C-alpha cells in the first residue's frame with residue numbers, strides 16, 4: 609500500500625519534470641536571446657573607454673570571444689562590423705575600425721557591441737570620447753561658375769551624388785584590405801582635411817578628404833586591396849575612382865587626369881589606378897584622397913598611422929591620448 613503510494617508520487621513528479629523540461633526547451637527555442645540576456649544590462653562604458661579626435665580612426669578590440677559567430681558594434685547609429693583577428697601565441701579576438709566623422713560633435717558616446725554565439729547574444733558597452741580637432745580655415749578663389757552653380761549644373765551635381773550613393777549602397781561583406789596601407793601618391797600633404805572652406809567669400813561644406821600636391825600625370829596607387837565600385841567624371845570630383853575595401857571601408861581618388869581601372873576591377877595595394885590631374889573643381893594638379901569608414905568621413909592618413917605593422921594585427925596598447933599624430937588609441941580596460 610505504502611509502496612504503491614510512493615510509486616504514484618514518483619510517477620507524478622516524473623511527469624511534472626518532463627512537462628517542465630519540455631516547456632523550457634520550447635521556450636528557449638522561441639526566446640533564445642531573451643533567456644540568454646536575462647543577466648542585468650551592463651552599465652554604459654563598463655567594458656572600456658576609447659578616445660579620439662574628429663576625423664580619426666580607432667581600433668576597437670574585443671578579446672576572449674573565441675566562440676563568437678558574429679560581432680557587431682553600433683556607434684552614433686553607424687554599424688561597425690568586427691572581424692576575427694589571430695596573432696600567434698594570443699587568444700583569438702575580434703577587431704573593429706571605428707571612424708569618428710569630421711563633424712561628429714565633441715562629447716562622450718556609447719559604442720554598443722553585440723557578440724553573437726549561434727542563437728545567443730550578449731552586449732558589451734564602451735565609452736568613446738570624441739575630442740575637437742582644430743581644422744584650418746581656407747579662403748579659395750575660383751571661377752564664379754564653379755562656386756555658384758546654375759540650375760543645369762545643380763541638377764547634374766544632384767544626379768551625380770545619387771549615382772555614387774547607389775553604387776556604394778552595398779558594401780562588400782568580405783574584408784578585402786590587409787594591414788599594409790599605401791600612400792596613394794608621392795607628394796606634398798597639404799593638411800587641409802576637414803578645413804572650413806570659404807569659396808569666393810561664401811562658406812561651403814568642409815573639405816572631406818586630404819589633398820596631396822603632385823605633378824600632372826604622377827602615378828596614383830590604391831591604398832589597399834579592394835574592388836572598384838565606380839569610376840566617374842563628375843562636376844566637382846572630376847575623373848575619380850571609388851574603391852570598396854570591404855566591411856564599410858571606402859577610399860576615393862579625385863581630380864585625376866586619367867583613370868586606369870574599370871568598374872568591378874579587383875585592385876591590390878599599390879596598384880596604379882590613375883594619374884594626377886586637375887579635373888573637376890580643382891585649382892591645380894593634385895590628388896584629393898578621401899576615406900569613408902561605415903559612413904564616417906575620416907582623415908585618410910589615419911589609416912597609415914594605425915598600429916598595424918607588416919601583416920600583423922593591431923598592436924596591444926598605444927595609450928597616448930595627448931599625441932597629435934597617433935590616431936588609433938587602444939582601450940583603457942576597466943576590467944579584464
Ligand SMILES: [Zn+2]
Nearest residue numbers: 817818819896
Ligand atoms: Zn580636395
